[in-house]
Amino acid sequence: MKKNILLQARDVSKRYYAVQALSEANIEIYSGEVHALIGSNGAGKSTLIKILTGAVVPDTGEVLLNGKQIPHGDTKAALDAGIACIYQESNLVPTLSVMDNILLGRQPTLRMGVLDRKAQRAIVVDLLKKHDLNLDPDAAVQSLSTVQQKEVEIAKALSLNAKVVLMDEPTAWLSQVEVEKLFRSIRKLTDEGAGVLYISHVLDEIFTIADRVTVIRDGKVLLSTAISDTTKSALVQTMLGRQLSSEVNALQQEQAEKHLGFVALECRQMSRAGLFQDVNLKVHRGEIVCITGLIGAKRTELVRTLFGAELPDSGEVLIDDKPAHIRRPLDAIRYGMGLIPEDRRRDGLLMNLSINHNLVMAYLPLVTRLGLLAPDLFKRMGQFQMDRLGIVPPHLEIPARNLSGGNQQKVLIGRWLAGKTGIIILDEPTVGVDVGAKADIYKLLRDLADYGTAILIVSSDMEEVMTVADRILVMARGGLVASFQKGRVTQEQILNAASGEMVQ
Amino acid sequence: MTTLLSKFRDKSGRIATQRFFKDYGLIVVMLMVIAGITSIERNFLSLENMIGILYQVAIIGVMAACMTFVIITGGIDLSVGPVMAISGLLAVFTLESTGMSLVSAVCVGLLAGAIIGTINGFAIGRFKLPPFVVTLGMMSIIRGTALLIGDATVHLISGPESFLFIGTGQLFGIPFPILIFATVATLIYFIQTRTPFGLTVFAIGENQEAARLAGLPVLKTKTLVYTLSGVGASIAGIILASQVHTASAVYGNGSELDSIAAVVVGGTSLAGGSGSVHRSVLGALLIGIINNGLSILNVSIELQLVAKGIIIVLALALDRYLQSEK
Amino acid sequence: MDEKVKRESAGFNRREFLKISALGVGAAALAACAPATPADVAPAEGGAQSSKQAKDSYKMTFVQVQPHTVSVAWGQGIEEVSNVQTNIEYKQVDGQGDPATQINLMDTAISEGVDIIFCQPADSVALGPSIKKARAAGIPVITLNIDAPEAHAAHVEMNHYFGAIDIAKAMGELMGGKGNVVILNAPPGIIIRDMRTNGFVDGMKKHHPDIKIIADQSAEWDRKKAQDVLSTILASGKEVNGVYGVNDSMALGAVDVAKTKDLIGKMVIFGNDGEKAALESIEADELSGTQYTDVWQQGRLAAALAIGLATGGISATSFTNQGHILMPYVIATKDNVGSIQAFQRW
């Protein structure tokens, strides 16, 4: 099939107040191709996407579909013209069923707006089958797990049988298995002649799926080439404007069998009906332990229980070898624990409050005098964390929602560094975080560990696990099934352990 | 105005004006309304009338200020009307039974509000019941209780002077209720801006789960905001009783809507997470000014309500426009 | 105990009081329900005796508009009479100020099969259908204060229209036939409000054409709101020589303002109803006057009638039209307020 330009953005620029988000960016998406768009957070990827979907009106430039201009700022028109998009933030209606969400706004009707349920079900069911998505069409979205919700979003985009599909970090929160599934769906799309714009921070993914890649930094397109003509490190370099691999490798190489401190966090025979049974785990001071496994292995539930966000049916938690009575997060925090939840948008940050607020939120007593907030302490503490973590933009008073994913994650970590936290639990710490910020976070965690903090990480990102973990625990179907020392294990071994009997 | 503007010069020009109007748009609107009324009736601007307005706003103002936190946490308190009534009644009864002891009377009154509020808060925080229904139920429970203990008749307050002073007295030429109003408002504004409690209130309204995971005392805070609202209603009830020299179980009907209106007109969203006490005070003032203006212009009963509705909508539309100015 | 004695002596003093009071109608009314009078003063002589002959018990329901000083007093009057008869079950229900609710309460009372319904309609026409229904079910209905177009057993009314006229008259005289008047009014919706306002306005036209009504503002029956409205009007610099509060609470609100702005004596303030607080205020030289009606008495009369109807087994359907009992009233002012005895102050 001859490749022709489907969607094209010509010299689009967009300025927000002081910030030049995009300047004369150009991008072409060919039919039957996957076009990867990469760049650090805040480089202007999201703005570009929003312009392509008509959600944002560019100051200059134009968007052409098959050479025809699409009216600016008209999502409906873009939709009808065949431009579908999977946004980063959820665009589902929690109370509606999977079926209704997939066809939202486009349900087939008989007459007078009466829904044609039969037709709707037919469409959805065979859509799900076609892309072998394992979803119950009648389940209410709010009753689904994060992954399943992402799948619904994908199904929604696929159902448009659009000419162009834009995907903004679709693999966030997806495990290996699901990612492969997604790639199959994407391939199907391109085989049918559709074009895909694929945004991701995971370079491996890009090299697997993309035919063409465009790198964007500070709102400018720096490089646009066939994937075959470039290399990973080249991309990273253009993306960050600096050499990174050394830093990461440094982490990876570091092998020294340094002796471990005491056990900081231990749980014995921890069980919750239907979720996990008899989990025993130890995290030493100065040690980074990763729990990996497939999505649905109940890792999140486990750590939330450790933190007291939910109550165990049985089992005990020991901190510094002393039994701890943790009934609620506040208790855990008093024991010096901190949790950085899986979905930072939903459970982590207070989006409309300032960075400063978010930084001190967990240790308010430290910024009070006589029970009153002391503005000076308040500011000083915030400033200290901000500098230490290199959060950008460095303005304490801007609301957290205006930060990039990476910086939001830094704020969340900073929240715990503020206090006397000795045990930090991170759930999927680098989802939706760009390569640069990722490296920063890894370094930060390693430093903390070296200072004697015990760190427990839940992660599905194999590369991450291999990079940061001293010890790797594998969880499958509610139990810890394997434990490996760093450097003594391959991804394959871990995956096999994770997928349990799948290998037998 | 420019001086105020200069406060925001840290950002680019447009943000400055936006933030300026976000905080002060309501005042601008209020000034316009005042100007409008004054242009027809000069005496509206007389000192006497200005003090009169504050005096008339005091009761609702106190309630609105105290209810602001409830609404910031995403709740609502419908029980304040009856709480007003029962606090007034109890205060008066205590006066009679304790031989005119002002202190005990006031304490009993406030205690009533505190207890009722706490019950509301606990039911809402602990058992996760919808605030609307809980406080609605409480509204009817308290109204009934008030009628049971006080019947529907009015109970005269025979003294002491000190009690009547609360509502009718003057300090340095300023009516005492205004001073109470000012004090309460300032106090709550202080709590909002300077205490961990105030911060927690916003956190809860913004995202309860996140607040919990950050180790904030959600249940305690949620309970306390309703306690505060109850106390506010009691203060209002005592002021009212003292102003009208009587107490009755049927007082305070509909004042719940008035005070919620004041808070919301102030721009605090019923969805929670945003808002401020000072804006609630402004809201109460705006409504008070409109009421006062309409009766000083001697607008007929029929048209007063029509006008009131239209002015409120216009005023807020204007406020909204100023905030989102291009 | 001495309470009872007082009540007994009521019978005597009342007659004197009636002499004072203007309307003969009231006397006629009393005569009209003579058969019931023994029960009326029953408290003294053992009521139990008189109710021996009654076989089974009688149920009576009072559907009021909403809890209020006046309806409470009615209730007390009615119970005073009905309580002494052990075989009478009396209950008072709350219409929550809403005719629709009152209709529901009427329906419930009817299906409950009560023997008498006292009804204070929020609106005369609105309750008409229910009253008709009650009549069809053979239940005598006695309306209080607001009459209904449908035929029913009796109507016991404290006068509104004529009372207001007389208020206007008396007020004008105190004002010397000239000056400006403010009406502290209630929002439309309850007929009493219309009757009183119209009466007052007509009265002023008739007796004191020179007096101007410069403001007619709503204070929603409420003392606090009355304070606010009046002080605002005064702040506008208008000269106000007289204030008419459509009920006593609002009048007393006006008094509060007059006190703070020391206009007592300079401003003539009239109320309406004649509740205890108002009478005391008159004696204290604050309130100029009010229309007084013995509401306890009104309740007693209604009850007496009711008992007569119930025990006498008179069918509701036999009434082609309701008899009107117009309660006597006085325009109580400094001069005659003394003649209103303690036991008449509700």
Place this chain on the structure above:
Amino acid sequence: MLKKINYQSFGLVGFYLVIVIIFSALSPVFRTAGNFSNLLIGFSHIGILAVGQTFPILLGGIDLSVGAILGLVGMTTFDLMLIFGLPGYIAIPIGLVVGLLAGLINGLLIVRLKLNPFIVSLATMASFRGLVYAISGRQLFPGLTVMAIKDPTYLAIDGSLGHVPYALIYLIIIALITYFILHNTKLGMDLYAVGGNENAARLAGVNVNRVKIAAYLISGLCSAIAALILTSRMTTSPEGLGIGFELSAIAAAVIGGVNMQGGSGSTLGPVLGAFLIGTIYTGMNLLGVTQYAQPVVAGIILIGAVGYDQFMKERRRKELQAQLLLQSLRMKGQGG
């Protein structure tokens, strides 16, 4: 869909039945057909208002002006018939139109001026009530205060088939139609979508503004219907008619499981909610509970009802979770 109903208000249904049984057992009068038909007549208008109210609340909004709209429509028809001597079959449609217009005003103000529904409807509540006073025939021609509506067509609105009052029939029809709209039409889906996640709805190309206006139109129309029923029952339209109804309507809706945050709820629960309140009051009245004790008990029962409903929902949610878990485990199993 049936599952949905149970989920919405099963707790409530159970609770309601218990209440009814208790009262029936204690009071012989309560269990008479006459009394039940009284209940059905007496509170159907609240039921209708509650159904109307459901739509704004579904969008996370609220309509405080329903009571005032009710008064306005009543007064309009009253004037049309008694001042202008128009026949009922003309007055009725005009009344409905007035209700729709009032709803339209609410909707437009909320959508165009982007104002908070609470404030807008609070303001229109005042304005509409003011209009009622202004156009009141009873004020303009005092004679009309004691004049009853005689028009046969109009009076027929509130008739009844034996023990089954028309009012109930209207209510049932309205409830069913609205239920159908919510669960089987595009408008319904859009309503839930806008209420649940406005941004998503907009991106999916739903015309959010039109949906919002539709919601307030429906609420206005329901108020108009309730107004016709009441005025036909009273044969007049007092100026105060409908004051305070908004609170009863909202209460009924919320008790009926409509979530004030928007996005969830249906129209059968609210109907039940309306009758629950009515039943409690009537029952206590018949049991001879003194008038002042009644609101106390009512309040307690109210909170109890919602608490119970909450409890049932919580349990149901837990069950669903368990099922979900089993499913996912099975999926994983097949996956291999």
